[in-house]
Amino acid sequence: MELARLPISASQRGKLISAGYTSLSSLSSLSPSTLAQDLKISDNEALEILRVVSQGSRLDKPDGSHAIVNGAQTAWDMLHEEESLKCITTSCVDLDDILGGGIKCKEVTEIGGVPGIGKTQLGIQLAVNVQIPVNYGGLGGKAIYIDTEGSFMLERSLQIAEACIEDMSGNSDFLQKDFQSCQVKAQPKDFLQNIFYFRVCSYTEQIAMINYLDKFISEHKDVNVVIIDSVTFHFRQDFDDLALRTRLLSGMALKLMKLAKKFSLAVVLLNQVTTKHTEGSFQLTLALGDSWSHSCTNRVILYWNGDERYAYIDKSPSLRSASAPYSVTGKGIRTATSKCKRIKIM
Numbered sequence: 001m002e003l004a005r006l007p008i009s010a011s012q013r014g015k016l017i018s019a020g021y022t023s024l025s026s027l028s029s030l031s032p033s034t035l036a037q038d039l040k041i042s043d044n045e046a047l048e049i050l051r052v053v054s055q056g057s058r059l060d061k062p063d064g065s066h067a068i069v070n071g072a073q074t075a076w077d078m079l080h081e082e083e084s085l086k087c088i089t090t091s092c093v094d095l096d097d098i099l100g101g102g103i104k105c106k107e108v109t110e111i112g113g114v115p116g117i118g119k120t121q122l123g124i125q126l127a128v129n130v131q132i133p134v135n136y137g138g139l140g141g142k143a144i145y146i147d148t149e150g151s152f153m154l155e156r157s158l159q160i161a162e163a164c165i166e167d168m169s170g171n172s173d174f175l176q177k178d179f180q181s182c183q184v185k186a187q188p189k190d191f192l193q194n195i196f197y198f199r200v201c202s203y204t205e206q207i208a209m210i211n212y213l214d215k216f217i218s219e220h221k222d223v224n225v226v227i228i229d230s231v232t233f234h235f236r237q238d239f240d241d242l243a244l245r246t247r248l249l250s251g252m253a254l255k256l257m258k259l260a261k262k263f264s265l266a267v268v269l270l271n272q273v274t275t276k277h278t279e280g281s282f283q284l285t286l287a288l289g290d291s292w293s294h295s296c297t298n299r300v301i302l303y304w305n306g307d308e309r310y311a312y313i314d315k316s317p318s319l320r321s322a323s324a325p326y327s328v329t330g331k332g333i334r335t336a337t338s339k340c341k342r343i344k345i346m
Ligand SMILES: Nc1ncnc2c1ncn2[C@@H]1O[C@H](COP(=O)(O)OP(=O)(O)OP(=O)(O)O)[C@@H](O)[C@H]1O
Pocket: 113, 114, 115, 116, 117, 118, 119, 120, 121, 122, 151, 156, 272, 328, 329, 330, 331
């Protein structure tokens, strides 16, 4: 196998070539620390490259003893992996319940709803909640927020971060606080510092941004959630070539799925709703619904039921269809306080 066909990232390949490594044999006797120094990368990344190189060299051997397709996983391993998937709490107990614990890492979750239902509020809440320390049942991670509409609000993020710290200091339903004596040292500004914000103003910028994410996250391995608010905004405007639009969106979705798996992070795609004419009537449907429908692992629809906000699991390979109420409060997303609060399993 040549270097060009080695399954490593383009940036890693570029660094290898720039450092003068042009064949697998030139890498075969290197130690991870030497390679890390030469390529100016971490020891772990160097070790991973050398592991791929060693697999590639074995495939090159003519004895045919290694299968071309490798890496099979048993269903048991997959079940174990699924059970150990980490989740980001939404700060709403009922919503976490129907989501099987919260927004899952390694998966792409689409959250759609009408304007004003609270999509951006939920996005900001997740960007804050992903930072809840591990000893509070959180992930202690960082967030990437890609804003296509300009709807991210700094002051609101600060409010939500302050409320999150307040919850960690007191007793909160949604935090798994095992360490009662733990002191909360985090400051609201620390939460804002751990949100990497990108503003994209066109679909080309959005595609470039998503292509860049692999490199960015490789350099910021503590990122556990990528939020795009909203994913379809630039694709709904001035797009005459629908076939091209579908191709671009599918390519983008595939990259996001790969990122979610590769870096064990949650991808959250906020989406708008539009009306669709079917069988003589107009129905609310997620924007770009048809070309998009296979691109996400889970789909959650936010809607109004009277004056209460509800979330509904519309699509998921592992969760039952269910709906649960939630509220948007001064503190952010919270469990609905309504007396007739219920979780409805469909
Ligand atoms: N500080 C606050 N206290 C209580 N509720 C708030 C607060 N800030 C925002 N909200 C609620 O959140 C709603 C706006 O939510 P959000 O901006 O997330 O909607 P959205 O679904 O993203 O809408 P759009 O599609 O237009 O971007 C407001 O209508 C209000 O009801």
